Amino acid sequence: MSASSEDKTLPATAQRLKKARSEGNIPRSKDLSNLSILGGGAAVLMLLMPRGFEAMRSGLAQQLKFNHASLERPEAVIETLIGVASNGLLTYLPLGIFVIALAVAVTFASGSWAVSTKPITPDLSHLSPLKGIGRMFSKQQLFETAKLSVLTVIVGAVGWHFLSSHLAPFASLLMIPLEGALGQLGQWMTMGVATLMAVVVLVALVDFPMQKFLYAERMKMGKQEVKQEHKQSEGDPQMKGRRRQRQRELAQRMSITAVPRADLVVMNPTHYAVALQYDDATMNAPRVIAKGSDLIAMKIRDVAKANAIPVLQAPMLARALYAHAEIDGEIPSALYTAVAQVLAYVYQLKAAMRGKGAMPRYAPSPEVPKELDPHWKKSQNGVDA
Incomplete structure (x- = not known):
């Protein structure tokens, strides 16, 4: 109309x-x-x-x-x-x-x-x-x-x-x-x-x-x-979405330089990668210092390995962190328990490598709330897909 x-x-x-x-x-x-x-x-x-x-x-x-x-x-x-x-x-x-x-x-x-010349401008529509x-x-x-x-x-x-x-x-x-x-x-x-x-x-x-x-x-x-x-004033929502997506991708590429400071990289195992850092003296909670998907995730993994940063395969946790945590921001409170489990494993692993403790027997399976996993869905009858 x-x-x-x-x-x-x-x-x-x-x-x-x-x-x-x-x-x-x-x-x-x-x-x-x-x-x-x-x-x-x-x-x-x-x-x-x-x-x-x-x-x-x-x-x-x-x-x-x-x-x-x-x-x-x-x-x-x-x-x-x-x-x-x-x-x-x-x-x-x-x-x-x-x-x-x-x-x-x-x-x-x-x-x-009003200051305008429009009223005296010839207009044939009149x-x-x-x-x-x-x-x-x-x-x-x-x-x-x-x-x-x-x-x-x-x-x-x-x-x-x-x-x-x-x-x-x-x-x-x-x-x-x-x-x-x-x-x-x-x-x-x-x-x-x-x-x-x-x-x-x-x-x-x-x-x-x-x-x-x-x-x-x-x-x-x-x-x-x-x-x-x-x-017209705010811009097409689709164009704004594309601009935000490009900005996020640019921020993720630039965040790769912060990977050497990370304590741990969580992956899924190739599609998503999130680098975490935690210092109990200066931070209230672990922070995400780098994240990316696909090729950027591979680059984060390579930089982490080159700097002897532990890389842990935790698909659900990686997806949840990638979806709900921003770069240079703290992790969501709902993921505190899951991140604490993997950090405890990393600290135990580093201590064992320094000869100050026993080697952990197995990698943890962090408990991630399903609703934070972007790949988790509910079917129409309420059964988890």
Whole structure:
């Protein structure tokens, strides 16, 4: 089953989210950006409005002046215009800077930013009619349509209520002196803008978490996608197994150099070889200092014989040590008894060769738990195979 046809019910992994972010695919709330720009701009505009009106009034008064000095210096008119323009720019330039800074800050705070050229890269798949129809009926588009419909109804209702309730006062402004009419009109405009801003705040509070939810829904993955991603990030299990096998073989080859330090080599008799070392003064238990199979086992045996290291044929013990003990690691506790038996035999043998004891009569048959022997199996009826 393809990834596009299977049910995507699993949450997106960290790797998928990281890849999506690198491609510019992140959750964005346009209404939150609109709120930061409109709300912040309106707030700064209200703060700068007294100064702006004063600058406009003084500039207009300056322009309306006409005297003998103006006739003597025609360039004074140009200087006055430049001064008025400079004052206006210095008055409202902070508005633009603040709005830009606020929009950037809100974008960073909400996590709706990403550095990527993917969104502006031409993609011919966007021209596909089928994909276009699919996007039209997606959860994202349905939510946007419903949101715009509700927003239109709310803004229309608020606007109609405001206009209908102020229609008569608007007409009465003609009977009020200009200064008082302008002040009253400013109050009404402030009230109307504040009402509309309250609507924008409400929409942004709903839109931001909803965009997060819809993004999480779009990023959901199917089981096959998760497995494929795991393989790509962690590597194919078969390849990892082969790498581990090669590493073990390399370690076994290198361990041959430690065989001369061994007290005993246990073999099976040609397939497996394990070299053991034990020093009761420095070790808690015997350690495996070399091991190998087939050709490496033969090399361990040859090195042991060349260095007068005893070689004992103990198939089950050799197989168990090879399967359950690591190089430079202690033997499993379940094999303490079996290894103690063969070490006792080796110590007795070495003492006899030095003339300090009797020669052992026979080689021991170490007791190895069958479940530690990799060649031991149970048949279906429970009888040992």
